[in-house]
Amino acid sequence: MEENILDNKIEIFALGIDFSNDFSQVSYMGANYNEPTSLSTIKGDKRYLIPTVLYKKRQINVWCVGDEANQRSYDDDDDSQTLRDILKMEADYTTEIEGTSYSRSDIFDIYFQEVVGLARKILNAGMIHEVVITLAQPDKSIIDSIYASMCKLGFERERIRVLSHSEAFVYYTLNQNKEVWTNDVALFDFNQDHFIYKRLNIIKNKNPNIINVIENDYSRFITYDMLAIDATKKKADLKFLEIITEEFRKHITSAVFLTGVGFYEDWTSKSLKELCSRRKVFKGYNLFVKGACYAAWKKYKSAKGFGSIFQCEGRTRCNIGLLIDHKGKNIVMLLSKAGTNWYEAGAKVECIVDNVDSVQLELNPVISNISRTAIIGLESLPKRPNKTTRIQISIAYTSCNVCNIEIKDLGFGEFYPPSDVIIRETLDIDSILL
Amino acid sequence: MGLILCEKQATMPYTVPESGKNIYSIEELCYYIYNNSYMLGKEFFSKELIDFVENGLSLESLAQKLKRGVDYGENFTNMIMYILDSCSYYDEEEKQGFVKTLDAIGSKSPAERIKARADVLMANKKYSSAVAVYTIILDQKEFAKQPDFLGDIQNNLGVAYVHMFLYEEAISCFKKAYDISQKEDYLDNMVCAAILLDDDSSMGEIMEKYSLTNETIEKYRKVIDFQTKQIAKSKIYRDTVARLAHSENTSLDLYNERIYQMLNEWKLQYRNQFI
Numbered sequence: 001m002e003e004n005i006l007d008n009k010i011e012i013f014a015l016g017i018d019f020s021n022d023f024s025q026v027s028y029m030g031a032n033y034n035e036p037t038s039l040s041t042i043k044g045d046k047r048y049l050i051p052t053v054l055y056k057k058r059q060i061n062v063w064c065v066g067d068e069a070n071q072r073s074y075d076d077d078d079d080s081q082t083l084r085d086i087l088k089m090e091a092d093y094t095t096e097i098e099g100t101s102y103s104r105s106d107i108f109d110i111y112f113q114e115v116v117g118l119a120r121k122i123l124n125a126g127m128i129h130e131v132v133i134t135l136a137q138p139d140k141s142i143i144d145s146i147y148a149s150m151c152k153l154g155f156e157r158e159r160i161r162v163l164s165h166s167e168a169f170v171y172y173t174l175n176q177n178k179e180v181w182t183n184d185v186a187l188f189d190f191n192q193d194h195f196i197y198k199r200l201n202i203i204k205n206k207n208p209n210i211i212n213v214i215e216n217d218y219s220r221f222i223t224y225d226m227l228a229i230d231a232t233k234k235k236a237d238l239k240f241l242e243i244i245t246e247e248f249r250k251h252i253t254s255a256v257f258l259t260g261v262g263f264y265e266d267w268t269s270k271s272l273k274e275l276c277s278r279r280k281v282f283k284g285y286n287l288f289v290k291g292a293c294y295a296a297w298k299k300y301k302s303a304k305g306f307g308s309i310f311q312c313e314g315r316t317r318c319n320i321g322l323l324i325d326h327k328g329k330n331i332v333m334l335l336s337k338a339g340t341n342w343y344e345a346g347a348k349v350e351c352i353v354d355n356v357d358s359v360q361l362e363l364n365p366v367i368s369n370i371s372r373t374a375i376i377g378l379e380s381l382p383k384r385p386n387k388t389t390r391i392q393i394s395i396a397y398t399s400c401n402v403c404n405i406e407i408k409d410l411g412f413g414e415f416y417p418p419s420d421v422i423i424r425e426t427l428d429i430d431s432i433l434l
Numbered sequence: 435m436g437l438i439l440c441e442k443q444a445t446m447p448y449t450v451p452e453s454g455k456n457i458y459s460i461e462e463l464c465y466y467i468y469n470n471s472y473m474l475g476k477e478f479f480s481k482e483l484i485d486f487v488e489n490g491l492s493l494e495s496l497a498q499k500l501k502r503g504v505d506y507g508e509n510f511t512n513m514i515m516y517i518l519d520s521c522s523y524y525d526e527e528e529k530q531g532f533v534k535t536l537d538a539i540g541s542k543s544p545a546e547r548i549k550a551r552a553d554v555l556m557a558n559k560k561y562s563s564a565v566a567v568y569t570i571i572l573d574q575k576e577f578a579k580q581p582d583f584l585g586d587i588q589n590n591l592g593v594a595y596v597h598m599f600l601y602e603e604a605i606s607c608f609k610k611a612y613d614i615s616q617k618e619d620y621l622d623n624m625v626c627a628a629i630l631l632d633d634d635s636s637m638g639e640i641m642e643k644y645s646l647t648n649e650t651i652e653k654y655r656k657v658i659d660f661q662t663k664q665i666a667k668s669k670i671y672r673d674t675v676a677r678l679a680h681s682e683n684t685s686l687d688l689y690n691e692r693i694y695q696m697l698n699e700w701k702l703q704y705r706n707q708f709i
Contacts, residue, residue: 350443
C-alpha cells in the first residue's frame with residue numbers, strides 16, 4: 001500500500017478517537033485507504049483497546065496511558081499515581097498527585113497528549129489532517145475541554161470535531177454495503193458502564209430523507225457485574241432475549257451490531273440464536289471509532305453529506321428560522337438547520353428593527369413538520385427613531401435540546417451609539433415542540 | 435415592517451466630507467442620504483465613496499453602476515436611487531416619496547438649495563465652511579427683492595462668526611440683518627455679540643442707533659451671566675479647568691504633555707470646521 005511519506009513520516013488524513021470511560025480506541029486512514037484501520041498499541045498484535053487510565057511516573061513529570069498505566073498501578077499496589085474514570089470527572093474536578101494539583105482540563109490535556117502521541121509514535125505519523133473524537137454523551141463542557149486540549153497539541157480548531165456515539169454509528173453504518181441498511185439497523189452497546197440499544201432507520205417519505213437513531217437505555221436490567229457468575233449470566237441472557245423479542249417485533253431489522261467489552265464474554269447462547277435469525281449480526285468493538293474515522297475522512301475529502309438529515313443524539317432536532325421582512329413580505333430565514341451537530345449549529349445575523357417590538361423565531365422539527373414560534377420581546381432596547389437600531393441575533397446550542405438566544409444592541413453607527421443592552425433567552429426545544 | 439436583514443459592515447468607515455460623519459454600512463449611507471438630501475450634489479459621488487462601496491462594503495455591482503453613472507453624467511436622482519435600491523432599508527413607498535423630495539429640491543432655486551446646505555453645515559459645526567457658503571448666497575443678485583431670505587442669511591452668517599469668536603464680524607452681520615428685516619431675534623443676537631465683544635464704543639454705537647437703554651442692556655447682561663454660570667457648572671467645563679490646572683503632585687513633563695494634547699484637540703476641532 002503506497003502511503004504519503006514526507007520526511008520519512010506518514011501522512012494521516014483522518015484520525016478517529018473513541019474516548020470512552022473504560023477503553024479508548026484509535027483508528028486512522030491515509031492515502032489509498034478504503035476504510036479505517038484500527039490502531040494496535042503493540043505493532044503486529046491486535047491490542048486495540050486502550051484502557052482510559054493515566055499513570056504519573058514517580059518523581060518525574062512523565063505520564064503513561066493504557067495498559068502501561070494499568071501495569072504500573074498494579075505494581076504500585078495503590079492508585080495514588082493513577083487517574084481513572086476520566087469521563088466521569090465533573091468540570092470543576094481537581095486532584096493532587098505528588099503535591100501538584102490537576103484540574104479536569106489538565107487531565108484531558110495529558111490524556112490526549114498521551115493518546116495522540118502514542119498514535120503518532122506507532123504510525124510514525126507526520127501531518128494529521130482531520131481528527132474526530134467520539135464519546136457516548138458529549139456535553140458542552142467536555143466538548144470545550146476536548147477542543148482546548150487538541151488545540152494545545154497544535155490542531156487547528158476547524159480540523160477537530162466531536163461526535164456522539166449515535167453520530168458515529170450513523171457514519172459507520174452508511175459506509176457499509178447498502179444491504180446492511182436496507183431496513184433498520186440495530187446496535188447493542190454493552191460495557192462496564194451501560195447497556196444501550198440504538199436503532200437506525202431511514203425515513204424515506206421525507207425530502208430529504210431523515211436518518212433517525214433512537215436510543216433505549218437498558219442499563220438497569222443488564223449490567224457488566226452480572227457476567228461475573230453463571231446464575232446472573234443466564235438472567236442477563238434471558239433479559240437480552242426479552243429485549244430482542246420486544247424491539248424487533250415491531251421493526252424489520254437487516255443488521256445488528258454488538259459492540260463493547262460486555263459482548264466479549266460468553267453469555268448470549270439463547271439471545272444470540274434469536275438475534276441471528278434472518279439478520280446479519282456483527283460483533284466487534286471498534287464500530288464507534290471507525291465511524292469517527294469515516295466522519296473525519298468525509299471532512300478531509302470535503303465530500304458532500306449523505307443527502308439526508310441526521311436525527312440522533314448530538315444533532316439538532318429542528319430548523320430554527322428568523323422571521324424577517326424581505327421586500328415588503330414576511331419570510332422565514334433559516335438560521336440553523338435540523339440535523340446539524342449541535343456544537344456547530346450556532347448562527348449570527350444582524351438586522352435593523354423596523355416598527356416591531358419582538359423577534360420571532362420559527363422552530364420546525366423535521367419529523368412532525370409542525371412549526372412552533374418563539375417570541376422574544378425587544379422592549380428593553382433604547383428608544384430611538386424607527387430603523388435606527390441594528391441588532392445582532394446569535395443562537396448557540398448548549399446541548400442538542402437547549403438553545404441560547406442573545407440579542408445585542410448595536411446602535412446605528414455614529415448616528416446612535418450602541419448601548420449595553422443584551423437580551424438573553426434560553427429555548428428548551430423539547431418543551432416548545434411538545 | 436419587521437426585521438430588515440443587514441448587509442456587511444465595513445471595518446474602515448467612509449467619512450462624508452460635508453458633515454464629517456463616519457458611515458460603516460449601506461444602511462447608514464441610505465439613512466444619511468435620506469436625511470440630508472439638501473446637502474447632496476453631484477460631487478457626493480466621489481471616488482472615495484465609490485471605493486468605499488466597492489471595497490469596504492463589497493458591493494461591486496453598485497460600485498460599477500455608480501462609476502458608470504459618474505463617467506456618463508447620469509441624472510442625480512438616478513444615482514441616488516441606485517444606492518437606495520441596493521438594500522432593503524427603505525421600502526418602495528419610502529423610496530417613491532424620496533424621489534418626490536429630490537424633485538422638489540431640484541425645483542428649488544440653486545440659492546435655496548445652497549442655503550439648506552449651509553444650514554446643515556452650521557448644524558454640524560462646520561462654521562468656516564458655512565460662512566463660505568452663506569457668502570456665496572449673498573453674492574447672488576436674485577435676492578435683492580427677498581428681504582426675509584436675505585435677513586436670515588445675514589443672521590445665520592453672524593451666528594457662524596460668533597461660534598468662531600469673531601464678534602465684530604458677527605455684529606456687522608446682525609446689523610445688516612436687522613436693517614433689512616426688523617426681527618427681534620436679530621437685535622438680541624446683535625446685543626449679545628456686543629456684550630461678548632466687551633467693547634464700550636461698539637456697544638455705545640448700537641445703543642444710540644437702535645435706541646436701547648442701559649436697563650435694556652442690563653437685562654441682556656443678566657441672561658449672559660446666567661448662561662455663563664450654567665456653563666461653568668457643566669462637566670466639560672470642569673474637566674477642561676481640571677486639565678489646565680497644575681498641581682504640585684503632577685510632574686511638569688506630564689502637565690506639558692496634557693496641555694499639548696489639549697491644544698492638538700482644539701486645533702483638530704478648528705480644522706474640522708472646514709470641508
